[in-house]
Each structure stands twice: as C-alpha cells, then as structure tokens.
Amino acid sequence: MDHLDRYQYLLLMGLCLLVTLPLEVAFGARVWRRPRRLLVALTPAFVVFVAWDLWASATGTWGFDPDHTVGLTLPGGMVVEELVFFTVIPICTLLTLESVRNVLTGRVPWLPWPRPAERPAERAESTEPTGTGERPGPGAPARPGEGG
C-alpha cells in the first residue's frame, strides 16, 4: 500500500477527470472536442497560478507531503502534481459550465423539458396551456421519437 499512497494526489486528479468525462457526451459539453480553445482558456490561469505556487512553495507558505506525492518536484519544492491540478480542475469546471448552459437552454435532448431554442420569447409564460394545438407544456414528457 505504501507505494500506492504516493499516487494519492494523482489518483484524485484522475478520478476528477473520470467523473466529469461523461459530461462531454451526455450533456454535449464539447470541451474536449475543442482542444485549441481549451488550451487558450487554460494558459493564462496556468501561468499565473503556477508562478504563485512556485513562489509559495519556495517561501514555505505551503508544502507537500512526500508520502502522498510521486516525488518529482520543481525548483522550490512544488510537486509536479500541482501542474496536473491546474490543468484538470479547470477542465472539470468548463465541462460543468458547458453542461449547465446546455441544460438551461434546452440543448440536452434526453431531458424531459421543452427546448427554448424552438420557442424563443415564451419562456416566462408558463401558465395554463391555452391548448390550440400547442406543443406540450413543461410538465409533459417528450416523446422519444419526436422532432428528430
């Protein structure tokens, strides 16, 4: 178990990636599928926060338990796991953000509420359906084959 202990930090980061990966597909997050944009998004924060981390590690504001890290460190004592952290956690956040956006704008086809994209300005009027051949209201389950 001792040698596995040293992978605690990395395994935790791996778990974060694993848990958020389905968002890419199930909620159509399209974060992994836009790698160039993702790289651009990560870079400024990575530079700033890694610089901060290098400094804080070197001055001793924080440090890392050698028993729970693989042992590769940058000058000053910052562990390489931190580089993984500043890549993985932002990716998880963007996957969450894009998924939430798709849910709120009705772009997740398997969710049972209607798609506002089809009825732009009527979202506020969720009163009784006035029933002249309108589409089903928010409570009604969508038919699986409907619309395409």
Added chain:
Amino acid sequence: MPIYPLLSIVAAVAVVVAELAWFRSGLFRQPAYWVSMAIVYAFMVPVDGWLTKLSSPIVIYRESDTSGLRPVWDILAEEFVYAFALLTLVILVWDRAGRSDG
C-alpha cells in the same frame, strides 16, 4: 492579514476588475455561471478536503500564513476565494476564445 488570504482576495478582486473593465462578457449576470460555481464548490469539498485535511494532509500550510479559518472539512476559507479567482479567470478566457473560435 496573513499572506495566503491576502493574495487570494487580491486575485479574486483582480479577476472581477478584469471582467468589468476588460472582458465585459456579462458572465456575472449569467445564471449558468452561478449554478456551475455552486456545483463546482460542492465537488471542491471532497477534493480539496482530501488534499488539505489535517488528519493526513497532502498539501500542508504554514499556519501563520493562513487565516486559520477552516469552515468545511479543514478547507481553509481562502481556498474558496482562491478557487473563485482561478476558475472564473479560466471561464472568462474560455468564453473570450469562443467568440472567434466557436
């Protein structure tokens, strides 16, 4: 004020100023942003909690450099401010990059 909470607040303020003065994306008016942050913070508790728990920490802080406030599972209060700065900056740049890239 100790250095870690101080710098975290400086970082968070800098990101808010960056949005208001430079990005002007309207991110803070988007419900999706606040819903996402709520979800991310919920997951931050087990993840950051695991990293910083006092019983067997992976990341160890010099106590005099911190606020000493650990409201949830030994997570320092300034970690939540730090996370706001880090993740909001990432989102702002992601959205900016998306305006041209798609």
